Amino acid sequence: MSSNTQTASGLPQRYAAGSRDRQLVAALVRWYRRHRRDLPWRETSDPYAIWVSEIMLQQTRVTAALPYYVRFLAEFPDVDSLVRAKEAKLLEVWSGLGYYRRARQMQQAARVIAEQHDGAFPNTFEALLALPGVGPYTAAAIASIAFRRPHAVLDGNVIRVISRLVDEDGDVTRSEVKEALRLKAQSLGDTGAPRRFGEFNQAVMELGATLCVPRNPHCLVCPLASGCVAYKRGVQESRPVKPPKGRTLELEMVVAVVRRGSSLLMRQRPADEALMPGFWELPEEAAERLDENCLQDLGIQLVEELGRFRHGITFRSYRGRVYRARLAGSLPRGYDWIAAGHLDKIPLTTVTRKALKAKLRVQD
DNA sequence: AACACGTGGCG
C-alpha cells in the first residue's frame, strides 16, 4: 500500500510524481537534518515515549507540550506505570495542557497494551490505530518514527505544505481533498528510503511548523520553493483553502470565591461529566445574561467583584467576573471545603485557575 | 459530515 500511488478505489492519482519529486524530497531531508530543533522525543527510540509525545502534540504546540512531556515521562516512564497510575495524579500532571480526554485514553490504551499485547508496544499501523486516542495521524507517526514503517502522516502542517506545493485550491476540510493530499505525501515519501519515512514525515512537519507557516511563510529560504506551485503563482498565503468560520457565541460567566477560614468552597466534577470530568472548580454559572442572583440556587450570595477574565472554548467566548461571596444556607450538594494550600495538588479547571489568578491580581 | 473538545501564542 505504501508505494501504491493509486487510490484503493482505482481512481487515478491527482498529482503526478516524478524524479523532480525525488530531488525535492532529498532537499527537504537535507534541510531537516541541518535545521531541526532539538526535542527530547527526537532523542529516543522508545515507542512508549514517542507515543506520549505524539498524543501531547495533537493540536498542541511544541513549546506548550515540552514541559508536560518531561514531567509525564518522569512520573510515568513506561506502560506499566501508566496502567497503575491514579487518575487524580494523571489529571494533575495533564492539568493545563487541554483536551483532557487524551490523558484518560492513554491510560485505557496502556491497559490494552498490557492485557492484549502482553506489554509489547503494537508495531503496525493497524494495531496502533486500534488503540484509544490513536487516529490515522498518530498511528502513521508512531509506525514511521518508532517502527520505521512507510506510512505518510497527514496533519495540519502536511496539509499546508502539500497544498501549497501542488497549489491545491479545493477546500481542505473536505475528506476527498485531504485524501488526495495524503496520497501526494505518501508518494513523495516513497521516493526516499522506506525505513526513513519517519524522518521524511518529521521533515514535512518541521517545515510546516517553522518555514511554511500559515502567514508570512519564509519562501525565500524554503528547500521546496523551486517546486512549489503556489509560490510560483504567488498564492501561497491563500493556501490551504478553508471555509469561513461561524461567529462565536458571547456568554457571561460568574465565579464565586466563598471562603471559610483558609478554605474555599469547591466541587469535583462528576466522573461521567462530558467536559473535564474529575476536575475541581469554584462555584460558577454561565449564561447569555447573568445578574447578582445567579448563584442563589446554591445558596451563594455575591458580595463584591474581585476581578475579570476571558475564556474561550471552540465557538463560545466567555466574559468572566469573579466575586467574593458568602454561603447563606448549608453546604450545597457535591461541594466541599478545600484548603487553599491544597490547590496545587488537585486538578483544577482552567476557568477556576483563571478566576483565582484574576482575583489575585486585584488583591495585590 | 459536522461538532465538541482546551489552551496559549501571535499579528
Added chain:
DNA sequence: TCGCCAAGTGT
C-alpha cells in the same frame, strides 16, 4: 483586543 490555529480523535 480578537480571530486564527496548532504534530487530531471520537461521535
